[in-house]
Amino acid sequence: MKTLSGKIKRAATSLIMPVDEKRAGECKRCGSCCMFLYKCPFLKFDDSGSNMSLCTIHNLRPPQCRKYPRSKYEKAHEPCGYYFLE
Template identity: 35%
Template sequence: MELSEAQRFRLLMGKVRRFFYIVFRPRYVEEWRKRRKGVCRHCGACCKLAHKCPHLKTRPDGSSYCSIYKIRPPNCRAFPIDPIDLQERDIINPNTPCGYWFECDGRFLKRRWRKNYDS
């Protein structure tokens, strides 16, 4: 799947946004972590945001894993931080839903797009 410039820019800015939150807004990260539900489906989409992580490996059954899982960076440990991360992840792999979602006041937040980046 070929990404548009707008999509690539959004994914790059997402990396910067996650770094900022991890370093400067840890309470924001923790508040959203409390609302995060689900489990990882090992699809590898989160490891392909902006670029494919060199530590992403594929098993014979097609599932993905991290070759440095025990010492992975904070951005990886916290993903997805908030619903925006799921939106960005869906740019990479829209046909396979992420195993995580967020619950707020009984509502599920997963795919709330601010702008259509499909073009």
């Protein structure tokens, strides 16, 4: 239940909170954050062998997706291509 409330809280705070300036790295398209609690219906995987994830509404994706992970406290998936500088 705590994870669900965390997901709801993150969706709400992502509307106004910026991404931490200490975030570095890049998305490796593993798709883990798109399958947290449930698989996003807009998530697809490249079936040509790479198995990389693809957001089918990438240009329209909501702030909680666009900004993930917004801070080191929010980062819940490993391995993720993003990290936070100290």
